[in-house]
Amino acid sequence: MWLRRLAWAAALTAALLFQITNENYLGRFLLALCVALPPLSLALSLPGMLRCRLSLSAVPAATARGGGAEWAVDTSVPPALPIARITLRLTEENLLTGQRQRGRFELTGVARRHPARTNAPTEHCGLLELRADKLRVWDCLGLFSLRLPPPAPARLLCLPLPVQADPPRIPEGAGQRPTPRNAARRGPGEDYDLREYRPGDPLRSVHWKLSSKWDQLIVKERAEAVTPLPLLTLDRFGTPGELDALLDRAAGMSRALLDAQQPHALLWLDGAGEPQLHPVADEGEFHRMLTALLSGPAGERGPALDGCPAGLQGLDGPAFRIHINAGEGGDSHA
Secondary structure (H helix, E strand, O other): OHHHHHHHHHHHHHHHHHHHHOOOHHHHHHHHHHHHHHHHHHHHHHHHHHHOEEEEEEEOOEEEOOOOOEEEEEEEOOOOOOOOEEEEEEEEEEOOOOOEEEEEEEEEOOOOOOOEEEEOOOOOOEEEEEEEEEEEEEOOOOOOEEEOOOOOOEEEEEEOOOOOOOOOOOOOOOOOOOOOOOOEEOOOOOEEEEEEOOOOOOHHHEOHHHHHHHOOOEEEEEOOOOOOOEEEEEOOOOOHHHHHHHHHHHHHHHHHHHHOOOOEEEEEEOOOOOEEEEEEOOHHHHHHHHHHHHHOOOOOOOOOHHHOHHHOOEOOEOOEEEEEOOOOOOOEEO
16 A cells, blocks of 8 residues: 555656656646546545445355365455455454464455455364455555455354264163152053043053042053163363364264264363253254354363263263263263
């Protein structure tokens, strides 16, 4: 900006000196041209400058770690309105690891038809965010500028590379719930619950003796032993490389359980030490779980789940826990 203004000031000074030393039409023409160019450039560029807008996006919106992905900076300018140059500062941040880098970015040319693109850093897992600030749009000569409102941030999900794993075998009877208080026993292995009759219940399920005693229809239904879902736990902290290995193993185990049609849940502590429990029963919940897992900040050191025994609960009471480590193997216990 200042170099362009100094160049214009130097040209104006030279035209003025030329007109003083040469009293002819050429000297007057050059001086008038130097004086008129800046307001003429501003008048031609101002409509486009006022209506110019920028948008940020990621192409694609999600990719595996190390995969190719780009940030797209798109300029929206009405046709036939010239825009010479746009300058801005881009900030890329990994919301999981906290890694951040900034750099200046410049768009030149008239009303770009295609968005400008720059490579996205996908070396580590995480939710990547691109923000733009210090946006300025310039007139054709680069002497005047207007500040533009910042666009909405763009986000790119850099997914882990799932490690191939076999679904764990849950021991028989692990984590079973106790027999309900209102359960009755008819015989060996035949526990059942009692409840009021509802329309549609078969008559053979009516407990006639209790119904006559309580003066209302009572239905008995079999009470099955329930085994809680597998609970995958992980301590979500470490260096970026350690987090990559941990997330690869967690995604691999969750994918193995999902492929085996085994609903499960993942549990970890966020940066504030609050438990984050996410059930996974289908592809949609698997994607939402990964998004939450990669979104919050994770430092190199943080709270461990073993130090928070109250948080080691499944969706409905105690669960069969499978702890995921960054290294080979994992501890699992009920």
